[in-house]
Amino acid sequence: MKLTIDILRQKDSASVPYKQIIEFEALPEDTVATLLNKINASDDLRDINGNPVGIIHWQCSCLQKKCGACAMRINGTPALACDTKLSTCKRGKLSLEPLRKFPTVRDLIVDRSLMMDNLRSIHNWLEQTAHHSKKAAELSYDASRCLQCGCCLEVCPNFMPDGDFYGAAAFVPASRILAQLKKNNPQELTALYQKNIYGGCGKSLSCHNICPAGIDVEQKLSNANAIAVWKRFFSS
Amino acid sequence: MRINIIGAGLAGLSAAITLAENGVKSNLISSMQSERAQSVMAEGGINACLNTMGEDDAVENHIEDTIRGGVNLADKSAVQGLCENAPEIVKNFYNLGVPFQTNENGIVQRNFGGQKKKRTAFVKSSTGKMLMTALIDAARRYEAEGIIKRYPHHVLQALHIQDNKCQGVTVTDTHTGDSISFFGSVILASGGMNGLFDGLTTGTTQNTADVTAMCLENGVELANLEFIQYHPTTIAIPGKRLLISEAARGEGGRLFVNRNGKPWYFMEEKYPELKNLMPRDVVSAEIVEVTSMPECENQVYLDMTGIDKKVWKTRLSDLREQVIHYLALDPMKKPIPVSPGIHYFMGGVWVDSEHHTSAENLYAAGECACQYHGANRLGGNSLLGAVYGGKIAALTAMKENGKQEVPAELKRVQSYSEVTPLFRNSVSQILGNHLKILRNEDDLNKALDELDLMQNKAANPAEIRLLGLAKATVNCALFRKESRGAHRRTDYPETNPDCQKQTIVKNTKVFFREINQL
Numbered sequence: 001m002k003l004t005i006d007i008l009r010q011k012d013s014a015s016v017p018y019k020q021i022i023e024f025e026a027l028p029e030d031t032v033a034t035l036l037n038k039i040n041a042s043d044d045l046r047d048i049n050g051n052p053v054g055i056i057h058w059q060c061s062c063l064q065k066k067c068g069a070c071a072m073r074i075n076g077t078p079a080l081a082c083d084t085k086l087s088t089c090k091r092g093k094l095s096l097e098p099l100r101k102f103p104t105v106r107d108l109i110v111d112r113s114l115m116m117d118n119l120r121s122i123h124n125w126l127e128q129t130a131h132h133s134k135k136a137a138e139l140s141y142d143a144s145r146c147l148q149c150g151c152c153l154e155v156c157p158n159f160m161p162d163g164d165f166y167g168a169a170a171f172v173p174a175s176r177i178l179a180q181l182k183k184n185n186p187q188e189l190t191a192l193y194q195k196n197i198y199g200g201c202g203k204s205l206s207c208h209n210i211c212p213a214g215i216d217v218e219q220k221l222s223n224a225n226a227i228a229v230w231k232r233f234f235s236s
Numbered sequence: 237m238r239i240n241i242i243g244a245g246l247a248g249l250s251a252a253i254t255l256a257e258n259g260v261k262s263n264l265i266s267s268m269q270s271e272r273a274q275s276v277m278a279e280g281g282i283n284a285c286l287n288t289m290g291e292d293d294a295v296e297n298h299i300e301d302t303i304r305g306g307v308n309l310a311d312k313s314a315v316q317g318l319c320e321n322a323p324e325i326v327k328n329f330y331n332l333g334v335p336f337q338t339n340e341n342g343i344v345q346r347n348f349g350g351q352k353k354k355r356t357a358f359v360k361s362s363t364g365k366m367l368m369t370a371l372i373d374a375a376r377r378y379e380a381e382g383i384i385k386r387y388p389h390h391v392l393q394a395l396h397i398q399d400n401k402c403q404g405v406t407v408t409d410t411h412t413g414d415s416i417s418f419f420g421s422v423i424l425a426s427g428g429m430n431g432l433f434d435g436l437t438t439g440t441t442q443n444t445a446d447v448t449a450m451c452l453e454n455g456v457e458l459a460n461l462e463f464i465q466y467h468p469t470t471i472a473i474p475g476k477r478l479l480i481s482e483a484a485r486g487e488g489g490r491l492f493v494n495r496n497g498k499p500w501y502f503m504e505e506k507y508p509e510l511k512n513l514m515p516r517d518v519v520s521a522e523i524v525e526v527t528s529m530p531e532c533e534n535q536v537y538l539d540m541t542g543i544d545k546k547v548w549k550t551r552l553s554d555l556r557e558q559v560i561h562y563l564a565l566d567p568m569k570k571p572i573p574v575s576p577g578i579h580y581f582m583g584g585v586w587v588d589s590e591h592h593t594s595a596e597n598l599y600a601a602g603e604c605a606c607q608y609h610g611a612n613r614l615g616g617n618s619l620l621g622a623v624y625g626g627k628i629a630a631l632t633a634m635k636e637n638g639k640q641e642v643p644a645e646l647k648r649v650q651s652y653s654e655v656t657p658l659f660r661n662s663v664s665q666i667l668g669n670h671l672k673i674l675r676n677e678d679d680l681n682k683a684l685d686e687l688d689l690m691q692n693k694a695a696n697p698a699e700i701r702l703l704g705l706a707k708a709t710v711n712c713a714l715f716r717k718e719s720r721g722a723h724r725r726t727d728y729p730e731t732n733p734d735c736q737k738q739t740i741v742k743n744t745k746v747f748f749r750e751i752n753q754l
Contacts, residue, residue, distance in 0.1 A: 130333035
């Protein structure tokens, strides 16, 4: 299939972004990740104006939706490049942009360090031996699958990079810790959760269907709220 | 002085946490944050003799299986430490919140390849991801305290080794291009050599092999590079091989090939004791053999249709989703076509049982290091080896920290260079074509000739050293004139007791050395 690819390029964090349009022959069963690899392995590829394309910078690691590295805006929606087949492109058009809620490093690479900072600032760790229960095991399994890709923050109307609300990328991992706390032994996390998550969430749940790992985000939110805010610990 | 850790996967995190628990500060340097490390992809489980399945298991059995699986090439004293510490390691993960499947006796264990007892603890087919989440959370506490300092978008630019002593590292921030140098000891935890086989492995693109290549360039010894594990059950997906976990066979999956139009369960017929759960080197070689027989089709299938519905739901639901997503086939209803693919590198940076490399103040752990697995790794021993190895490397480095001389300054280094996709692809094609499951001298010499032709195309230091590592790997395979574990020579089909030694490569020289003797 012949694809017309509209890519938002940016030389470095200080440069002005610009659009580049490339026409490229690709297979419908290829993913966006495969396409980017093929483009980067092409010799002397030119855009529709005859300008050299050069290497398109993007991030990838596992290429099988287990690591979250390749999250970007694909046809306007945040998704993983390794999980998006070209057959989903309508009328042979594909647009690629970096995630917007994070500072662009270059081309499709963004700096997602903020998510690590936020988890540190809400003290997202266990300070005690984990309490195990059947309910906690199911929740922990699902929450532990979070890729920290940032897609959920991209679509969240309440998350702003410099704001106090940390979004699903924080409450999903937090729900794992909260589910394993002992009743009479709350941690700093419960108070910080109220400040940086419960207080800021507008319950739009736009994060619910965007998670590339398919985590039941809404359930994690309600469980985490129940524990951190209403003190309904999983341990009896 | 902070200890510098290169790599933030399971081995690197384990090292950083061990140091932090002992009050020792570290720099945790990685090309991407820990969630992107290859460790998150490990599926089937982690081995430890917990003896919860009523099978009268003992640590000695775990040691014996590991040594036998590695065809007597693993370091016995190191393996003993690994297996003895395994139960404690798994219990620690449980205390950190890993939701292992449990029953009234404790943590449930499943069958895995090359092991006669149920010894593999698991969380469905996502064990690596679960262990990583627990360790990432555990490390975060020390990060907040400033004990662990993360450099999460930084790559190794130079390893400073003078007179066989490691003085420190220079790293490049891939976001800004800035270089930073750190004095002090270095623990390498940079993963396996996938970068030599781009697109042909089940691993990540981030395990570029550059750190291992840099070791070779600096005269640090590498060992056993010829032992490359082909996992028997993988499928080709765009840009890579996708692993179908050994858990599929551990839970009852069966391999067959159509022979004269009828399914032949060749593993069950040939190996009546362990059947489909023979070590991976054996299964992969059998797949090559049966698919080359004139009466058989050229395709092996993995039949999981006989697995109980409850097992699918509680233990393999993620594996099923993955197969449906990538193959558009439901493994509950239909056998799936599989073939061997490169999965693990048993060789790498030479280390002793305390994880010293051949250079002072330089240590290595995890898949980048040559430890624990000998000629073939057992499933479930990689997660264990990474966690335990990281811990031992940290304890050794800690003990020797502060004794090293601090140089006035580190030598000037070349700017950071990267291997271009075209160059990597060419090297990978050569190695992929000639370093197959079955090798012979002609093929390996062809690989060397073709790699020689690449010499003029190597345009920067990273490409030159990648080529050096590629040649070293082929030279190791040429040097070992026998068949053992994952190294199978059609011109030397027998195992030779005189070759029960480690293949060492130092600069361009290859030689044998007794196991764990420097």
